[in-house]
Amino acid sequence: MYIGECIRSALSQDYANLEIIVVDDGSTDGSWQKIQEFGDQIIAVRMENQGQLKALFAGLSLAQGDYIYFLDADDVLAEDALAQIAPCLQPDVSKIQFMLLPIDKDGNAIGNAFPTLRPSDDSTALIRSIRTRGYYNTPPTSGNIYRRDVYEGLGDMSYEMGIDGVPYLLAPFVGRVVSIDRTLGKYRIHDSNQSSFSVVTSTRMKRYVDCFMGRLHHLAELVQARCATTEKFEVRNDYAYVMELDAMSRVADGKQPGIRQTWAHIAAVAREHTGRKRLGLCLFAVALFVLPNSMARQLTAIRVNPSRSGHFRSRLKQAFSV
Structure with missing residues (x-):
């Protein structure tokens, strides 16, 4: 159980305008008790188990800020991360992404920080990559901060497995994406989440295809609705x-x-x-x-x-x- 370390990493940030919302999706491992120990330092919500996606959107509905950051309960934000990111929080910036250091269950580094990012504050290359490959190089959820409106009016996401599948694709079309070539968080790999990558089945591969294509078709609809001056996005x-x-x-x-x-x-x-x-x-x-x-x-x-x-x-x- 890593929720305590995760919350402490958020509370330690040297950033004044910070709102921390913790959503417990019907845990049975003592996480809720650990969450309650932080008292009024955080906004804590407990709900019946409905899956990660609904839990995260429940947290989003309570948030008041202009920028949204989803930090997975297993992961850790570097102590000075928000202080380094703060200058990037400009009105025309739709997303900030940074590198994550993989760690094991005990917090020991087990590899190099990923993904390899080049400093950039322009979305042109990312849009080109999406049109060519259907994706661009981006970190997992805990390595991204989004302008709030990227998440508004998304519509049906029943095809989706994660919270930021289509938002990460939409962000370059609605603003500048800033890439920071520094490690500002830690991504934990342990038995529970690693086991999900251990079984290879055709059902799983087809699920990935459905999700990938679902995101792109969803993106095409969003680009047409939100970006009148942008060339139509064609899905191949x-x-x-x-x-x-x-x-x-x-x-x-x-x-x-x-x-x-x-x-x-x-x-x-x-x-x-x-x-x-x-x-x-x-x-x-x-x-x-x-x-x-x-x-x-x-x-x-x-x-x-x-x-x-x-x-x-x-x-x-x-x-x-x-």
Whole structure:
């Protein structure tokens, strides 16, 4: 249970105009008791378990600020984060994003800060990436601060798994997105959340496709409604990410991706990416096609959960040893 550390990291911020709202989504592990220990330092709300999405929107409905930050209960905000972010809170800024340091259950660093961000205060490159790939490089929820209106009038999000799926895509179209190349928070990886990345099934891969495409169709509607001077956003069916998920879905079902499917996958990667990333993703597509299913499944598991790479390297060594 990490909720206490999470709340303390928010309370420690050197930022005067701060409103902290904690929503307990029907927890049964003692979290509510821990939350109540902070008294009137926070606004605490307890609701019946309805899922993360509804809990976060419940918190949003209570917020009064012009900017909204969703901090996951497992994660931690760096002590001086808001002081560094404050100068970026300008009326024309729709989103601020920053890097997160991955930590284990005990708070020890277990890798490099991610994602790699370049300092920027312009949305042009991000919009271009969305139109080309269907996404742009962004941190998980705890690495983003949004201008409140980005979350207003979103409409139906029943297809969604997270709170900021379509808002992160919408933000570049309605304002400037500021990228900060500094680590201002910690992202915790532990048994409970890591296990969700451990099972590879075709159902899961198809769920990702549905969510990805749902966001883009939703984005197209929002851009048309909110951005009269912006070129219409067109949704395609041949994004490399979708093709990769389709290929992994076949592998999860014990099948081999077809030659036409693999070639279309490689063509999409070549269209959307450059340099080492293009090479790596093309090799991944080829590997899913040529490897035995058992090894292709291991490779798919690594793609979904990179922490499994050590086990797969051992399998490869055994398979190709003389």
